[in-house]
Amino acid sequence: MTVQTQSQAKERKVAAVVVTYNRLALLKECIAHLQQEDLPLSHLIVVDNASDADTQDYLESLGDQIVYLRLPENIGGAGGFNRGVRYFIEETQDDFVWLMDDDTMVQRDSLTELINFAQQKPDFGFLASDVRWTDGHRAKMNAPAPMNRLQKVPEEGAQPVQLQSATFVAILFRRTVVEKIGLPITDFFIWGDDIEYSERAGRIAPGYFVPAARVLHKMKANTGSSILKDGPDRIQRYFYAYRNKMYYLKKRDWYRRYRARLRISLEYWQLFFSKADHRAEKLATMRKAIRAGRHFHPKIEYANHYNSKDGK
Incomplete structure (x- = not known):
């Protein structure tokens, strides 16, 4: 990355939105990783879906290090992202919003790589990170969904790929796109809110998979969802x-x-x-x-x- 690109990246302001519910150990790790980003966040917005007192006490102890939005009841991940993105639009002037769950662990350069790509292709709907599991393999729950579904994105591929949709695990949206498409749908509660929202953004401008921007999704197991197999x-x-x-x-x-x-x-x-x-x-x-x-x-x-x- 050139000095000029670093300077340009620092001019762009980014708000991160983390939605949490009773996973304090993961949340602490998630926040620590975000605070160590090479490109500092303008705002770190944590939306708490009415977690227990230990989570509330921890988040309140961070003071002005974060924006703490505690909800009176659990309205699901979809509702949490709705509230976080609303705050981003109404209470900040940041250029981008970066969405993730509390089990997302970013790398120091994850955001820098996304912003670098945004400099090259400024007219995008969303930018999806390369989401890995703890063993280094791609997280099955967050596998890239290319426009041609017969196409398989190689695990070690270095080229960006246009996507149909992506998940809320370190995904970046432009402010102007959010203003046009509105907010994530609270009534979804859980599951599919990220697919619907990224597809909505993709109808405004292309969405891309950015392989240089790697993050860790710290799920218990690297499995996809299946009603046939789930307990x-x-x-x-x-x-x-x-x-x-x-x-x-x-x-x-x-x-x-x-x-x-x-x-x-x-x-x-x-x-x-x-x-x-x-x-x-x-x-x-x-x-x-x-x-x-x-x-x-x-x-x-x-x-x-x-x-x-x-x-x-």
Whole structure:
């Protein structure tokens, strides 16, 4: 990176939004990594979904090191990101917002690499980091989704790739794009809010995978989501997964919409003919979610412009 590029990068202000709920050890590590970024953040906004007192006490002890938004109740990751992005628009003048969960561990140069790419391609919808698991392999939950889904992005590939969508694990959005597309949808609660939001941004301007910007996603295991394989404690989460997907697939072009519906159908019949544990409950959850998704029309909220509420 040249001296000129470093100077240009430092002129751009970035707010990070971290959403947390009762994972204090991970949250502490996440914040420590963000505070060690080579490119300092303008604001570090932590949205707390009504965690227990130990999380509240820790975040309050940080004082003005962070912006602490404590919510009165748990409104899910989607609601947390909605509140964090709203604060970014209404209370800061930062150029970019960088979204992540509390189990995301950035590297010292992660943000610098994203901003460097933004200097080269300033008209972007979103920039996705290269998300790795603890063993160094790509995190399956956050695998890049290229425009051509038959294309596989190599693990050690060095070239940026245009994406259809990306997850809320160190993803960067431009302020001007957020102002146009609105906020993440609170009613999603969990699952799919990041896919829907990045696809919404991608309809404004292209989104890209930036392999130079690596981060660690400190999940318990490097597995994707599967209602067929998941245990009983996670079955109800799939209501949100399938209901939300039924909403956002309707926003896609006819081919991608048809492909998504076909995939849901195949997953249902695969489960139907399987010997999976709790099969009846899982099938009932899928049917309930699909029915709900046909009538699910959540409202997209828009933030006020900075200081507009004060008449400035």
